[in-house]
Amino acid sequence: MAEHFTKSAARNIFYGGSIFFLVVFALLTVHSHFYIKNVSTDESTLTEAVARGKHVWERHSCINCHALLGEGAYFAPELGNVWVRYGGRENAEGARMGLKAWMRAQPTGVAGRRQMPQFNLTEQELDDLIDFLEWTSRIDTLGWPPNDAG
Amino acid sequence: MKYQTQKLAYPYFVAALALFLVQVLAGVLAGTIYVFPNFLSEAVPFHIVRMIHTNALLVWLLLGYFGASYFLIPEESECEIHSPKLASLQLGIFVFAALAAVVGYLFGIHEGRELLEQPFWIKVLMVIAFLLFIYNVTMTVLKGRKTVVSIVLLLGLWGAAIFFLFAFYNPDNLALDKLYWWWVVHVWVERVWELIMAAMLAFLLIKLTGVDREVIEKWLYVIVGFSLFSGLLGTGHHYYWIGTPEYWHWIGAVFSILEVVPFFAMILWAFYLVYQSGRNHPNKAATLWSLGCPVMAFFGAGILGLMHSFPSINYYTHGTQLTAAHGHLAFYGAYVMLNLAFFTYALPALRGLQPFNQILNMWSFWFMTGAMVFMTLTLAFAGILQTHLQRVLAMGFMQIQSQIELFYWFRLGAGLCFLIGAVLFIYSALGPVREQVTISRYSQSPSQ
Numbered sequence: 001m002a003e004h005f006t007k008s009a010a011r012n013i014f015y016g017g018s019i020f021f022l023v024v025f026a027l028l029t030v031h032s033h034f035y036i037k038n039v040s041t042d043e044s045t046l047t048e049a050v051a052r053g054k055h056v057w058e059r060h061s062c063i064n065c066h067a068l069l070g071e072g073a074y075f076a077p078e079l080g081n082v083w084v085r086y087g088g089r090e091n092a093e094g095a096r097m098g099l100k101a102w103m104r105a106q107p108t109g110v111a112g113r114r115q116m117p118q119f120n121l122t123e124q125e126l127d128d129l130i131d132f133l134e135w136t137s138r139i140d141t142l143g144w145p146p147n148d149a150g
Numbered sequence: 151m152k153y154q155t156q157k158l159a160y161p162y163f164v165a166a167l168a169l170f171l172v173q174v175l176a177g178v179l180a181g182t183i184y185v186f187p188n189f190l191s192e193a194v195p196f197h198i199v200r201m202i203h204t205n206a207l208l209v210w211l212l213l214g215y216f217g218a219s220y221f222l223i224p225e226e227s228e229c230e231i232h233s234p235k236l237a238s239l240q241l242g243i244f245v246f247a248a249l250a251a252v253v254g255y256l257f258g259i260h261e262g263r264e265l266l267e268q269p270f271w272i273k274v275l276m277v278i279a280f281l282l283f284i285y286n287v288t289m290t291v292l293k294g295r296k297t298v299v300s301i302v303l304l305l306g307l308w309g310a311a312i313f314f315l316f317a318f319y320n321p322d323n324l325a326l327d328k329l330y331w332w333w334v335v336h337v338w339v340e341r342v343w344e345l346i347m348a349a350m351l352a353f354l355l356i357k358l359t360g361v362d363r364e365v366i367e368k369w370l371y372v373i374v375g376f377s378l379f380s381g382l383l384g385t386g387h388h389y390y391w392i393g394t395p396e397y398w399h400w401i402g403a404v405f406s407i408l409e410v411v412p413f414f415a416m417i418l419w420a421f422y423l424v425y426q427s428g429r430n431h432p433n434k435a436a437t438l439w440s441l442g443c444p445v446m447a448f449f450g451a452g453i454l455g456l457m458h459s460f461p462s463i464n465y466y467t468h469g470t471q472l473t474a475a476h477g478h479l480a481f482y483g484a485y486v487m488l489n490l491a492f493f494t495y496a497l498p499a500l501r502g503l504q505p506f507n508q509i510l511n512m513w514s515f516w517f518m519t520g521a522m523v524f525m526t527l528t529l530a531f532a533g534i535l536q537t538h539l540q541r542v543l544a545m546g547f548m549q550i551q552s553q554i555e556l557f558y559w560f561r562l563g564a565g566l567c568f569l570i571g572a573v574l575f576i577y578s579a580l581g582p583v584r585e586q587v588t589i590s591r592y593s594q595s596p597s598q
Contacts, residue, residue, distance in 0.1 A: 005368075006368070007298075007364060007367060007368040007371065010368050010369075010371035010372050010375070011298075011371050013371070013372075013375055014371045014372075014374060014375035014378075017375055017378065017379050018375065018378040018379070018382075021378060021379050021382045021383060022378075022382055024382075024383065025382040025383055025385065028383075028397075028398075028401075029329065029333075031395070032329060032389070032394045032395055032398075033326065033329065035394065035395045036323065036325045036326050036329065036393050036394065037323070037326070039395075040325060040393035040394070040395075041323055041324075041325050041326075041393055043323065046322060046323060050322070051322040054322055054324065054327075057262070058261060058262035058263055059262055060197075060262065061197045061198075061201060061260055061262035061267065062197070062262070063197075063262065063263070063264040064196070064197035064198075064200045064201050064262075064264065064267075065196050065197045065200070067469045068324075069324075069328065069391055069392050069469075070391055070468040070469030071264065071328070071469065072264060072469070073196075073197070073200050073264075074469060074470065074471060074473065074474060075184070075196050075197075075200070076547070077546075077547035077548065078469060078547065107191065109188075111188070112187060112552075113187055113548070114183075114187040114196070114548070114551070115187055115188060115191040115195075117191070117192075117195045117197075132324075135324075136324055139324065139325050139392070139393040140393055141391040141392065141393060142390070142391060142396060143465075144390070144391035144465060144468065145391075145468075145469075145541070146465060146466060146541045146542075146544075147541065147544040148544065149540050149541070149544045149545060149546055149547065150540070150547060
């Protein structure tokens with residue numbers, strides 16, 4: 001094999017193969033793009049408030065403590081399903097009030113417990129953020145996470 | 151050192167090592183907050199510390215690649231860097247952007263997307279610096295000798311620049327956001343950076359072993375080919391639970407297995423070449439790092455990554471401390487060790503010295519590598535326990551955290567040992583030289 005397998009053969013395999021896989025990856029991404037828009041997420045309910053809530057989430061870098069759909073810092077709980085964990089599917093108003101109360105009560109100052117900073121969100125920002133988390137909980141994640149604990 | 155412009159690498163390496171120290175200090179601080187939750191919770195909350203830890207890592211690795219390119223491209227191309235002025239300008243812009251970012255983070259100014267937290271104008275400055283760099287090295291390669299090492303390196307650098315552009319796209323739809331976020335995050339670290347890694351390693355192996363370039367370069371093509379074939383579709387293992395179609399499950403699993411192949415090939419390649427050459431290069435520390443790098447990359451990025459890439463396993467382990475374990479050893483093995491290998495090789499030449507403080511440098515190797523392996527093991531144990539309690543028994547997140555605190559203590563200890571190793575490395579690389587031997591013998595050696 002050593003004699004037959006030349007450097008230029010290796011080079012051609014490298015370029016040809018790379019282009020092939022890049023094209024396949026790009027095509028599958030295009031398909032996934034439309035799948036997300038039309039099947040797995042509900043874009044009709046992606047309101048201005050949800051979009052604003054996403055920016056509240058980003059502005060305070062929640063992802064660098066919490067995880068969202070399993071990605072993040074794992075320092076604080078998963079929030080992709082926090083809406084479900086707070087019982088939002090059964091009692092939306094209760095979940096909303098619970099989440100707001102929780103964020104307003106921070107930091108708890110309990111000794112030995114991780115502290116969430118007080119971000120002083122306005123009523124509007126709190127509502128937007130919760131709308132975003134509620135929308136996120138309805139993304140079709142193929143059954144992940146395994147249970148409400150996140 | 152044969153070319154004047156290779157000196158351009160020196161300030162890059164110094165800046166990279168300074169940020170390396172920032173990164174490790176932020177890491178130790180984050181580890182401290184894990185065991186003393188109220189530590190600095192008002193002044194520098196955890197999410198800011200973590201942002202500095204990850205961002206400093208990415209930026210210093212990039213600075214290392216830039217510096218390494220300026221060092222190796224003149225030798226590969228057999229001509230001077232196209233424009234030394236542009237190189238200095240680029241360094242200025244990049245370091246300014248990095249410092250501005252860190253200071254901004256401390257005041258809570260950021261865009262808050264994990265790893266892509268840099269504010270818009272800093273991202274723009276980074277792109278400008280990147281473009282200056284790409285232009286500069288591409289012109290140099292075009293006018294000189296074109297080797298496989300420099301071509302593969304250029305492809306990696308171009309890829310890094312192009313895929314970074316996806317960092318500017320932030321759709322309101324979270325699932326779409328995540329789909330393209332991985333185009334930067336995965337395609338960078340599991341793809342184009344691997345091209346850069348293989349090219350830099352090939353250069354080190356050519357210099358350290360003196361084995362025929364033809365042989366090294368042929369296998370370089372094979373390795374980077376495999377890494378691209380497996381790694382592009384390997385992105386699939388991040389697409390399991392974010393609203394993407396189910397076919398990513400089997401694509402992710404199959405190509406994740408293949409992702410191990412180039413790492414294993416790199417080990418065989420490095421050890422075979424060093425063994426075959428039988429030549430004793432005076433810079434033993436550089437050889438140690440060059441051999442350690444593919445080994446730790448194989449375990450950290452390859453094996454630990456593979457272990458929870460199967461959707462059936464990932465369903466339970468996704469987003470636990472197991473991911474943190476894998477991330478730490480993967481980045482350390484593949485990219486930190488690679489840069490430290492290159493610094494160990496190039497800095498004596500840049501400073502006009504014989505390889506010096508080698509014993510100290512090798513101690514730093516064992517300190518850092520040992521500490522990182524221990525840290526990975528503790529986080530892996532924590533992750534396995536967490537997986538069971540959280541995903542099987544459905545216990546609450548914070549309840550579990552108090553059960554696995556012991557592991558966080560171990561991790562903090564490992565972090566402190568790593569800090570000692572990092573300080574030893576910086577001292578051995580940049581510190582005072584006790585025994586300055588004349589440079590003549592070293593510079594005449596063909597292996598330089």
